[in-house]
Amino acid sequence: MDIELPKWTEYKYKAVNFIYECKMKLNWKTLTDNTVMDVRCGMYFSCCRAILNIYPDVGCVIALQNSRTCNDKIFPDEGFEKHVDDLKVTFSVADIETRISLQDYKGKIDKVVSWNAFHEIRDKERALESIFSMLKPGGEVAISFYLRNATYAWQRKMFSIGKWNQYLVCTI
Numbered sequence: 807m808d809i810e811l812p813k814w815t816e817y818k819y820k821a822v823n824f825i826y827e828c829k830m831k832l833n834w835k836t837l838t839d840n841t842v843m844d845v846r847c848g849m850y851f852s853c854c855r856a857i858l859n860i861y862p863d864v865g866c867v868i869a870l871q872n873s874r875t876c877n878d879k880i881f882p883d884e885g886f887e888k889h890v891d892d893l894k895v896t897f898s899v900a901d902i903e904t905r906i907s908l909q910d911y912k913g914k915i916d917k918v919v920s921w922n923a924f925h926e927i928r929d930k931e932r933a934l935e936s937i938f939s940m941l942k943p944g945g946e947v948a949i950s951f952y953l954r955n956a957t958y959a960w961q962r963k964m965f966s967i968g969k970w971n972q973y974l975v976c977t978i
Contacts, residue, residue, distance in 0.1 A: 817922075821852035824921045825860050828948045837864040840916040843940065845870050845902050845933075845949075846923035853921045854895055866894060868915075872901045902933045911940040917948070924951040 828834050837857070844853040847869040854867045900907040918937050927933045937947055 817850055817852045818855070821856040821921055822859060824948075824950050825853060825856040825919070828919065829860060832946060832948060834861075834917070834946075837861040837917070839865045841866045841868065841914060842917045842919065843868040843870055843911070843915050845918055845920040845937065846926065847871050848923060851895070853919050857919070858894070864894070865916075866896060868911075869895060869897045870902065871897070871899060902936050903927060903929045905932070905936045905939055908936055908940055913940070913942055915940040915945060916942055917946050919947075920949045920951075922950060924949050 838861075842857055842864060844851070844857070844867060847854055848871070851869050854869050857864055857867050898911075902908070918941065924930065924933070941947070
């Protein structure tokens with residue numbers, strides 16, 4: 807029995823909204839010549855697609871996933887497939903919690919995004935350390951995750967650490 811998966815269009819609005827929020831609130835005017843990594847990109851590459859939609863001149867988008875999820879069913883639209891073919895979108899299979907698997911990216915990433923996935927990462931502190939090690943000086947990170955979910959109490963610990971609490975922005 808085949809399981810019906812949600813279609814890309816069901817995620818499109820939310821992912822585009824997240825990247826648009828990055829543009830407006832983080833003042834991301836242009837991403838020309840920028841390398842952007844989408845951590846835990848998922849099977850529909852929602853943020854990758856949203857980035858390409860809002861920033862068609864982006865330098866490169868790296869779709870990072872901890873397992874192989876790429877297959878022909880993922881690219882139903884020619885626009886996204888074109889960017890895969892011209893290498894504007896590249897794929898990497900690595901574990902964000904294991905810094906050694908990300909050595910090739912050390913100090914080479916301008917921006918890191920993660921939408922609707924960070925709550926699934928077990929060791930968030932290691933993941934954040936890995937992200938920090940990949941960033942160029944002045945690089946930026948935008949992560950959207952659950953704040954008010956009893957299952958994910960890690961954010962309290964993260965924001966209790968001095969170097970991270972300065973980034974807490976509560977819009978609720």
